[in-house]
Amino acid sequence: MVKLKSNPKIFIVEDDAWYRNFLTYTLQLNPDYEVQSFENAKDCLNNLHQKPDLITIDYSLPGMNGSELIKKIKEIDDQIQLIVISGQEDLGTAVELLKLGVFDYIIKNEDTKTRLMNSVQNALTNVSLKTEITELREDLGKKYDYSKTLIGNSDSLKKIFSLIEKAANSKITVSITGETGTGKELVAKAIHYNSERKKSPFVAVNVAAIPKELIESELFGHEKGAFTGADARRIGKFEQAIKGTIFLDEIGELDLNLQAKLLRVLQEREVTRIGSNNAIPIDVRIVVATHKNLANEVQEGRFREDLYYRLLGLPIHLSPLRERGNDVIYLAKHFIDEYIKENKTGKISLSNEAQKKLMDYAYPGNIRELRAIVELACVMCDDNTIEAKDITYNSEKSINSILTQEMSFDDYTNLIIKFYLDKYDDNVITVAKKLQIGKSTIYRIMKTDSFQKIYKK
Secondary structure, three states, rough: OOOOOOOOEEEEOOHHHHHEEEEHHHHHHHOOEEEEEOOOOHHHHHHHHHHEEEEEEEEOOOOOOOOHHHHHHHOOOOOEEEEEEOEEEEEEEEHHHHOOOOEEEOOOOHHHHHHHHHHHHHHHHHHHHHHHHHHHHHHHHHHHHHOOOOOOOOHHHHHHHHHHHHHHHOOOEEEEOOOOOOOOHHHHHHHHHHOOOOOOOEEEEEEHHHHOOOHHHHHOOEEEOOOOOOOOOOOOOHHOOOOOOOEEEHHHHHHHHHHHHHHHHHHHHHHHHEOOOEEEEEEOOEEEEEEHHHHHHOOOOOOOHHHHHHHHEEEEEEEOOOOOOOHHHHHHHHHHHHHHHHHHOOOOOOOOOHHHHOOOOOOHHHHHHHHHHHHHHHHHHHEEEOOOOHOOOHHHHHHHHHOOOOOOHHHHHHHHHHHHHOOOOHHHHHHHHHHOOOOHHHHHHHHHHHHHOOOOO
């Protein structure tokens, strides 16, 4: 439940003395309200430095009517809630005022007292909710230290930190590339929450996860009745991200037809909902990501060249985990600490043999895969120490992992022989049968220095 601000400050602007006193009396029935009244618009404007939370405005003021006063207040502080009180029941005027940002339009009649109290309560709840959201975003921005979410000490990661800082201090579009699981969304969030836009929304869209026929509506929104099944208006992701950042993950999967529409949005800085002719201006920071080589996609005709250059902006490439050296151990220990915290277990350590085994793997699934491996090891380990035996790899991924290392034929042979010897408890005869080679060949390989470096009883 939203907690109302203590002692909210309310201004009343009403030129009729009797009605001004009536409104003051009505609102002061709530002892928590701090009420102050003015007989004209000028006096109200001269006191806005007091930061009122809400202002009730008589529409027919002398010298400056309600619409003019509303516009001036909005120019000075658009966070103030406004309620117009009028003696005329004019629907057209009410609609126009609501478009200007007025919270409510109340007619002067026998129901004014009840309507006013309810409307003020709701408006102040709205103020408190906005304040809470702002504070949460500010708090998140303060706490979003990307050095605590992007873990490691490698030179490649230090370069990423430098690029994040440059991106956060500018408005340039950012394109993030890297294999699946390298942390592209973490980088996008680090840019947003360390930029001047951190108080506004961060909206993430995985383009690859949305069906082709729904992606346009998801991004740009639609009007009620725009197509079969459009039962209500839908606000698109670009509108949701206004003043903030939209993160388009797997942008390389976007359909060519939608690429043209996205290009227009980026060029014109406006979106048009499906079924509407009204363009909506957008002020949005664009961050895109892909595991594909978009330059190759352009050459193959699968990605528009003009859109490619529009999105390129500041390129940030995330290295695969296998190229980040000791970052594997930094990350593994971080995931162990997270497991301990979430499961309230005692301290869990990582043996030297386990560390070596972690370092010898190439992680085709990158950081995401390492996390899964470490979490399983935490469950399987005995005596709160992770040993090499507790670390298991998916066999299919293990093969892919070995192939990514681009070793010599002899090194590949050594690994294959070692894998089968481990699997069949050093039974050379069985291994020879499985590999369909002579046992003398296996014995010869086992005697080589290169094999002895990786072979452990």
